[in-house]
Amino acid sequence: MVYTNCCRCGAMHRKILTAFVALLMLTAIPLSVSADENEDIPTNAAATGVHESLVAALAHADLVAALQGSGPFTVFAPTDQAFTDAGIDLANFNTPELNATLRDILLYHVLADSSVMSGDVTDGLTVEMMNGDNASFTVANGVVSIEGANVTTADVIASNGVIHIIDKVLMPSDDTPEEPANDIPAVATGTGVHTVLVDAIVQAGLLQTLQADGPYTIFAPTDQAFADAGISLTDFDGEEGTAALANVLAYHVTMGAVTSDALSDGMFVTMLNQEQVRIGVTP
Structure with a gap:
């Protein structure tokens, strides 16, 4: 009887271990996203199921129409969880000044006039985002990151550019530039x-x-x-x-x-x- 109980206990441990390993494997799998190459970036983002916060933020900041334009654009798209982790609540952006801040944050995720595929990115590459701030890439062990945010799913093709899904909201620098943009x-x-x-x-x-x-x-x-x-x-x-x-x-x-x-x-x-x-x- 004792032997039988030990066998059951061992079997249970094996099941728990198997489930734990499966969970680890699941968390390591990149997010699978299907996209319609005939649809624009906001439409594709709305269809992923994990970008409701991003799409709502674009609407709140009046940027949907801009990103429905011909582009091309490269958008680094934080997931809903990334917005939660960043503590971003759109209800807090309730004045013109705060809404301008939200636009600045969102435009820091957009590269205008180009479709940058993951294969185009090299370690240390620095680009100017649409809000005028620079962002730098890191490539290590096959993982691409931008300003500390990992690209979890790359090269989601849309009709007017490409989306790369990231696990963190990018925040523009608080530093005041010595020569602010005056164009x-x-x-x-x-x-x-x-x-x-x-x-x-x-x-x-x-x-x-x-x-x-x-x-x-x-x-x-x-x-x-x-x-x-x-x-x-x-x-x-x-x-x-x-x-x-x-x-x-x-x-x-x-x-x-x-x-x-x-x-x-x-x-x-x-x-x-x-x-x-x-x-x-x-x-």
């Missing part, structure tokens, strides 16, 4: 009334153009102006939509730094899309 998109981002314009610039693929030296003069419609015009960025989908949006935006930009005192009533200015506008000056 047109950066200044527009800081006004608080040009959110749609900045999103449109990103969606139309004009971000890097307007971050360049230029100089440029931009006649910048406010968020209310976009609303009054009935313009929704979701209407500009596909290549034709992106080209149409780029043409609209280019009609607001001219080469050269043209100050208001250089403008006169009735003068014509050639815009970036090669069309002319007539300036009106009232006393």
Whole structure:
């Protein structure tokens, strides 16, 4: 009887050990994600089942339309657990200033105008993220990480770029740069009334153009102006939509730094899309 009990005890131990080993193996398996290459990044993220917090944050920060643009974008997508671990509660981002902070955090996960596959990453590679901060990669023992966040699933292909799933929310540096970005998109981002314009610039693929030296003069419609015009960025989908949006935006930009005192009533200015506008000056 004692021998029989020992056998049962040994069998139970073996079952527990087997279950424990299986659990360890399960936790080591990368997250399996199916993606639709015909759908954009936000749509694919919403379908993974582990990015509800990320998708909600993008909506809260008004970044969905921007990331539905033609891109291409590379997005490092923290899971719901990563948001929980970071203690991020969207209800706390309830002022324009705090919402700008949320946008900064989210844009620190996005690389604009390129699709970076895992095979393109080398140890020590540093890239500039969409919020203007740099992020560095580490590659060790076949594991890719970015700023301490491990890539658990790589190369999830979308119609407008690629998603890499990470296990940690990336936080931009709190250090104030010695020379803060002062290009047109950066200044527009800081006004608080040009959110749609900045999103449109990103969606139309004009971000890097307007971050360049230029100089440029931009006649910048406010968020209310976009609303009054009935313009929704979701209407500009596909290549034709992106080209149409780029043409609209280019009609607001001219080469050269043209100050208001250089403008006169009735003068014509050639815009970036090669069309002319007539300036009106009232006393």
